[in-house]
Amino acid sequence: MSRKYDTVIGLEIHVALLTExxxxxxxxxxxxAPPNSHCCPICLGLPGSLPAINAKAVEYAVIAGSALNCVINPFSKFDRKNYFYPDLPKAYQITQDAYPICGPGYLDYYVQDKLERTKIVRIHLEEEAGKLIHSGESIIDSEYSLVDYNRAGIPLIEIVTAPDITAPEQARLFLEQLRLVMNYIQVSDTKMEEGSLRCDANISLKPKGSPVLGTKVEIKNLNSFRALERALEFEKERQREVLEQGGQIEQESRTWDERAGKTMTMRSKADAPDYRFFPDPNLPPLNLDPVWIENLKKSLPELPLERLHRLKDQDRLSHYEAAFLVNYPDFGDLFEKVKVTFPEPKAIVNLLMGDYARLAREHGHLNPVRLGELLQLLADEVINKNQGKDILEELFKTEEDSPAEIVEKRGWRMLSDAAQLRKVVEGILADNPDLVGRFRNGENKLFGFFIGQVMRATEGKADPEVVNNLLREELEGGRN
Ligand SMILES: [Zn+2]
Structure with missing residues (x-):
């Protein structure tokens, strides 16, 4: 880490919209789908074909902009961005240049315990390019490349942030939060592995505290959270070394090589294409009804940060617990449903974050009513934690029997009767005179062994609190 420089990072995120x-x-x-099976004269750019704007894509862009606290522009229009590449059948991409659908906004998110805000500069609508499949590892060492236009023309939004981000980890956390917001509002499936969420990053260094920005480098196509953070870490160090040796940073685009773990020059500023933007003559400008925009804003669901704060303030969950429920919305929704029948937030979240999480990822979720019943048995001390685990495993096999019925059928009731347990404790101490002696001479860690023996002798049914008290009485009573 350098103390001499500030790191300045901005992101451009492409989100594929989940329209049909x-x-x-x-x-x-x-x-x-099979390659080139979802194509027509319009998305192949054949002469004479006329496009028409998908209203759902416009709606999703407005919802996304609203969730990111953006100004929604009632007037916006479409432009052609011209460049030649085989994945672009028309040799131009429909996008929004001077008049985007969304103006300034922001997204708040946590970096550890600190709430950070990153400003959004704009969001514009555009169309996706096709996909190239190279015969070799990359286009350079390929004998040929195949092209699939199924993806060409899928609606995207591009979200551009201000250069507000000061560290690679923060960039990752921002992108994770952005992805979560897109999931909550259901405008995208945000599958990075399928390319529905992609990120380019700009990074520059400047002398600490200086108001003047340094020369920025753009890193293209970061397709995972890990790639984003690692590429920025690498680039930060590379730029620092260049600057410390008295060199200058070239303005350029670089790519991230995941296997080599480094960024590499893709093209310099001199080679940057001139896109010759001009208005598309076939697409009318958008004139959105302000009432319609307002209604979409009002229909937004509870967003991740709101949910986090509600869980912490109203349900008294820790940041860690609340973040778990927010980051895994299926668990968050289940939590709310269990709370209806068993209103003890802490106990519910403890259950969900424990063995339940592992089992649910394998088998899917359980009925919230059954979970409420299980928690009630634990709260009433009818069963102990071990038995709770066993019942949970049973419920994942079948939910036909209620937890109470399972307890009855299997005889899994907790054994709390002190007289009965005292006999077990006495028997175990009598069987292990050497260990009892060692404990009394100060080997405290043997206590756990005795607890374990009692639990084993009672097939896990013993009330651990009662066993604990009995053992203390019996062992420490005779301690030297
Ligand atoms: Zn088409």
Whole structure:
């Protein structure tokens, strides 16, 4: 870490919208279909074809902008971004240049315990390019490349942040929160592995405290949270070394090589394409009804940060517990349902974060009513924690019997009767005179062994609190 420089990071995030049809034609957006099976004259850019804007894509862009606290512009329009590449059938991409659909906004998120805000500069609508499949590892060492236009024309939003981010880890946390927001509002499946969420990052260094920004480098196509953070870490160090040796940073685009763990020059500023933006003559500008915009804003669901604060303030959960429920919304929704029948937030979240999480990831979620019943048995001390685990495992096999019925059928009631347990304790101490002697001479860690023996002798049914008290009485009574 350098103390001489500030790191300045900005992100551009592409989010594929979850519409059923493409942005400007009625082709399906389904992922994984046979190559070039979801294409038509419009998305292939054949002469004479006329596009029409997908209203759902506009709606999703407005919802996304609202969730990111953006100004929604009632007037916006579409431009052609011209460049030649085989994945772009029309040789231009429909995008929004001077008049984007969303203006300034922001996203708040936590970096450890600190609430940070990153400003959003704008969000614009555009269309996706096709996909190239190279015969080799990359286009350079390939004999040929195949092209699949199924993806061409899928609607995207591009979210551009201000250069507000000061560390690679913060960039990752911002992107994680952004992805969560997109999931909550259900405008995208945000599958990074399928390319529905992609990120480019700008990074520069400047002398600590200086108001003047340094020369920025753009890193393209970061396709995982890990890649984003690692690429920025690498680039930060690379730039620091160049600057400390008296060199200058070239303005350029770089790519991230995951296997080599480094960024590499893709193209310099001199080679930057001139996109020659101009208005698309076939697409009318958007004139959105302010009432419609307002209604979409009002229909936003509870967003991740609101949920986090509610769970902490009203349900008194720790930040860690609340973040678990927010980051795994299926667990968060289940939590709310269990709370209806068993209103003890702490106990519910403890259950959900424990063995339940592991089992649910394998088998799917249980009925919230059954979970409430199980928690009630634990709260009433009918069963102990071990038995709670056993019942949980049973419920994952079948939910036909209620936890109380399982207790009855299997005889899994907790054994709390002190007289009965005292006999067990006395028997175990009598069987282990050497160990009792060693404990009395100060080997405190043997206490756990005796607890374990009692639990084993009672097949896990003993009330651990009662066993604990009995053992203390019996062992420490005779201690030297
Ligand atoms: Zn089409």
């Amino acid at each position: 049809s493409k942005f400007l034609c009625s082709c399906s957006t389904e992922f994984g």
